[in-house]
Amino acid sequence: MTTFRDRLNQIQAEITEITAEHLEERIAAGDAPIIIDVRQRDEIADGRLDHAHAVPFGLLELELPRLVPDRDAEVVLYCAGGTRSALAAHNAQKLGYTRLLSMAGGFGKWKQIGGPFKMHPLPDFPEDPEADAPPGPGVPTLSPLDLQALLASDQPPILLDVREDEETLRGSLKDAQNVVRGRLAMRIESVTEDRDARLVVLSSRGVRAAWATVELHALGYRNAVALQGGVQAWQEAGLPIVRSNALSPQARMRYSRHLLIPEVGEAGQLKLLGSKVLLMGAGGLGSPSAYYLAAAGVGTLGIIDSDVVDRSNLQRQILHADNRVGMPKVESARATLQGLNPDIQIKAFNTRLTSENVDAIFGEGWDVILDGGDNFPTRYLVNDACVKHNIPCVHGSVYRFEGQVTVFKPHQGPCYRCLYPEPPPPDMAPSCAEAGVLGVLPGIIGLLQAVEAIKVLLGVGNDLAGRLVHFDALQMKFRELRLRRDPECPVCGEHPTWTGYIDYEHFCGLG
Numbered sequence: 001m002t003t004f005r006d007r008l009n010q011i012q013a014e015i016t017e018i019t020a021e022h023l024e025e026r027i028a029a030g031d032a033p034i035i036i037d038v039r040q041r042d043e044i045a046d047g048r049l050d051h052a053h054a055v056p057f058g059l060l061e062l063e064l065p066r067l068v069p070d071r072d073a074e075v076v077l078y079c080a081g082g083t084r085s086a087l088a089a090h091n092a093q094k095l096g097y098t099r100l101l102s103m104a105g106g107f108g109k110w111k112q113i114g115g116p117f118k119m120h121p122l123p124d125f126p127e128d129p130e131a132d133a134p135p136g137p138g139v140p141t142l143s144p145l146d147l148q149a150l151l152a153s154d155q156p157p158i159l160l161d162v163r164e165d166e167e168t169l170r171g172s173l174k175d176a177q178n179v180v181r182g183r184l185a186m187r188i189e190s191v192t193e194d195r196d197a198r199l200v201v202l203s204s205r206g207v208r209a210a211w212a213t214v215e216l217h218a219l220g221y222r223n224a225v226a227l228q229g230g231v232q233a234w235q236e237a238g239l240p241i242v243r244s245n246a247l248s249p250q251a252r253m254r255y256s257r258h259l260l261i262p263e264v265g266e267a268g269q270l271k272l273l274g275s276k277v278l279l280m281g282a283g284g285l286g287s288p289s290a291y292y293l294a295a296a297g298v299g300t301l302g303i304i305d306s307d308v309v310d311r312s313n314l315q316r317q318i319l320h321a322d323n324r325v326g327m328p329k330v331e332s333a334r335a336t337l338q339g340l341n342p343d344i345q346i347k348a349f350n351t352r353l354t355s356e357n358v359d360a361i362f363g364e365g366w367d368v369i370l371d372g373g374d375n376f377p378t379r380y381l382v383n384d385a386c387v388k389h390n391i392p393c394v395h396g397s398v399y400r401f402e403g404q405v406t407v408f409k410p411h412q413g414p415c416y417r418c419l420y421p422e423p424p425p426p427d428m429a430p431s432c433a434e435a436g437v438l439g440v441l442p443g444i445i446g447l448l449q450a451v452e453a454i455k456v457l458l459g460v461g462n463d464l465a466g467r468l469v470h471f472d473a474l475q476m477k478f479r480e481l482r483l484r485r486d487p488e489c490p491v492c493g494e495h496p497t498w499t500g501y502i503d504y505e506h507f508c509g510l511g
Contacts, residue, residue, distance in 0.1 A: 001195060002220045004185055008083060011090045017104040018076055024115050033074040036060075036067070038088045039107070040182055041125070041164070042256040043080060047117045049110065054122060057084050057182030058164055061211055062133045064092055071096040078103035078110070084182055091211065094137070125166045128204055130230070136210025139217070141228040142200055144237040150200075157198035158191065160184070162212045163231075165252055167204060171241035172231065176202060178266060181212050188219065190262030199224040206230040246270075251343070255297055263460045269297060273343075275457045278302035278366040280353065280382055282333040284442030285372030285396050285449060287319040292450040293370075294337040294344055298457070301337065304349035304361065305329045316439040353378055355501035358385045368453045369393045372446065376423040377504040383408065383416035384501055387491050392456050392465075396449045398437050403445035406468040406483065407452050410492060413465040418486040423504050441473055 026032055035052040037044055044054045055063045057079070068075055075097060077085040085102040092100055103110070110117065142150070150157055159176035161168055168178045179187050181203075192199075199221055203209040209226035216224035227234065235241055247255070247266055251273075258264045264272075275298050279286045282305045290301055307329050309320045317329075324332045330348035337346055349361060353373075362369070362385045369391050371382045379395070386393040386408065393408040395416065408415045448469065455461045468481045491498045 002218070004189060004219065007185065007219055008086065012086050015086055015089045015093075016101050017082075017086070018101040019104055020109040020113050020115060023076060023103060024110075024113065033076050033101070034068055035076050035078070036064075037079075037107075038077050038085055038182070039079050040180065040256075041122055041166075042253045043107075044122060045119075045253060047119050048107070049078070050116060050118050052078075054120070056164060056180075057088050058162060058180055058208060059129050060088050060092060061095060061136070062129055062207065064095065064097070065134075068097075072098050074099040074101070076101045076103055079106045081108050082106040083186070087185060087215075091215075125164070128232075129164070129167075130203065130205040130207045133205070133207045136207040136226075137214050139210045139213040140225040141206070141210075142225045143228050144234045144239055147200055147227060147234075148237075148239055150198075155198070157200045159200050159202060160188075160191070160212070161202045161231075162208055163203050165247075166249070169246045171243040173202065173234065174240065174242045181208055183260070184212055185215050185219065187262060188216065188221070195220040196223060197221065201226045202234075203227075203230045205232050251297075254341075254343075258296070264458065268458050268460075272297045272454070272457060273299040275367045276300040276302065276365060277368045277370055277453055277457075278304065278361070278364075279370045280373045280378060281305050282317070282319055282329040283307075283313065283372060283374060284316040284398065284437065285374075285446040286370070287317045287333075288443045288446030289370050289372060289396075289450045289453070290319060290333060290337060291340065292447060293453060294341045296450075296454060297341065298344065298454075300345045300347060302347040302349065302361075302364070302366065303330050303333050304351065304353055305333075306350060306352040316437065316442050318443070353381060355381065355503050358382075358501065359388075362386070362389045362391065366391055368456050370449055370453055371395045372449070379416060380423065380504060381501060384491055384498065386410060387415055387498075394449045394452045394456070394464075396445045398441050398445050400436055401438050401441065401473040402471065403441050403473075404468055404470045405445055405448045405452065405464065407456065407464040409456075409463075409465040414483045414485040415489060415492045417491045418489045419483065421486075421490070438473060441471075444471060444473070 035049055037048045037052045037054050038057040038060060040056055053067060077088050079085040082105050089100040089102045159173055161172045161176040161178045162181040162184055164180055177191060201209040201212045206226055206229050209230060213224050213226045255269045258269050259266055277293055277298050279290050282303050293301060309324045309327050309329055309332050311325050313320055319333045319336045328350050330350045334346045334348055358381055369386055371393055373379055387410045390410045395408055396405045452463055455463050466483050468483055470479045487494045490496055
């Protein structure tokens with residue numbers, strides 16, 4: 001079976017590379033070749049070599065003959081790290097170009113050696129990149145009507161839309177996966193590793209789909225075919241197009257690194273943007289968690305905290321600042337988070353969580369509760385309400401140089417009371433001010449909480465339900481403990497005896 005890495009090694013042995021240092025020397029000497037940046041548009045917006053033409057990988061076979069009609073001209077292609085430009089150089093050789101080079105290490109290496117680059121405005125994206133384009137290579141095709149019949153069968157094919165993001169905003173076939181051609185070879189194995197899978201490749205008129213099908217065949221996907229005439233022919237046949245709730249161009253740029261991850265992608269990012277997370281506190285744990293959840297694009301963050309910013313908070317609570325001392329923490333948090341990501345919603349609850357308001361607050365449709373409370377009354381109240389409302393809870397706590405994090409999923413694992421049925425005696429629970437905590441420790445635990453929250457929201461990976469991670473900063477050691485659900489638990493056990501919330505007001509926890 002030919003893997004992408006195998007294919008890349010083969011291609012790199014067949015093409016010619018130029019080092020970033022050599023290219024810089026030639027440019028300085030006035031001997032610059034034609035330079036083409038084959039990265040995606042969101043990457044090119046970060047800057048590109050001066051005089052470099054911006055032609056995303058997926059459009060190269062269409063644009064290169066127009067841009068460089070002389071097949072013997074020297075052309076240097078570069079991408080972020082040298083992988084896509086190697087693939088692009090190999091593909092362009094099939095068009096008859098004889099002096100193609102790929103810059104080893106790509107734009108990353110260019111910046112590393114201090115090579116000059118500038119921020120250039122991007123050219124307008126063409127309405128239809130395949131209009132007037134020469135036909136692609138000869139590959140097996142499927143007519144729109146044949147594809148319609150195949151989609152209605154017991155074994156429908158996988159649809160791969162290789163158009164650019166700007167094009168898919170106008171709509172695509174139902175259930176089509178958008179994998180831009182510039183990343184198809186790198187990402188196809190995350191779509192399916194089955195080389196016998198039936199794949200139908202889509203582009204606007206079928207030209208890029210043909211080139212993409214050639215790539216898939218080279219990787220061993222023998223049953224890949226192109227949709228004849230592309231999405232345009234599908235529409236002309238009167239067949240339906242679905243206009244998805246796609247990301248805006250601005251959102252694509254903001255979350256571009258998420259879109260590269262197969263486990264997230266556009267569907268996952270849209271899920272995050274539609275998610276709601278409620279954080280218990282804007283303090284040591286809530287600060288880093290909220291900051292990174294906001295950066296990740298969780299669409300609605302609720303924050304409940306009745307405290308005001310105190311100067312002693314600033315050693316660890318990174319949402320706040322010295323000039324906000326005395327400001328309600330929820331308002332300080334709102335200002336910081338919306339400054340970071342103005343597209344998300346912040347719902348502030350400037351109140352203390354109690355048995356009287358917990359049902360009203362938890363009943364607002366939260367997908368995850370993030371418990372960063374620094375006291376036992378809050379922890380038990382949050383636990384009992386999460387079980388009652390069936391909301392996953394990502395729990396974290398810190399004490400001096402130690403911290404721990406776990407996930408409580410109602411009826412799918414233990415809850416907090418399975419571990420600690422009742423609060424400890426008051427003399428065993430030093431007050432928040434008495435206990436102390438290393439300032440950076442909440443950052444570590446809070447970020448782990450944010451990771452777990454995102455995994456729960458996306459439904460990816462193995463979350464910490466039934467497991468607890470303990471971190472000892474002094475020894476720099478992580479330990480994992482297995483947790484079991486207590487069948488006798490009064491809240492989540494087989495025969496619960498819980499009758500209502502209890503306010504354990506005379507206890508103070510560890511922050």
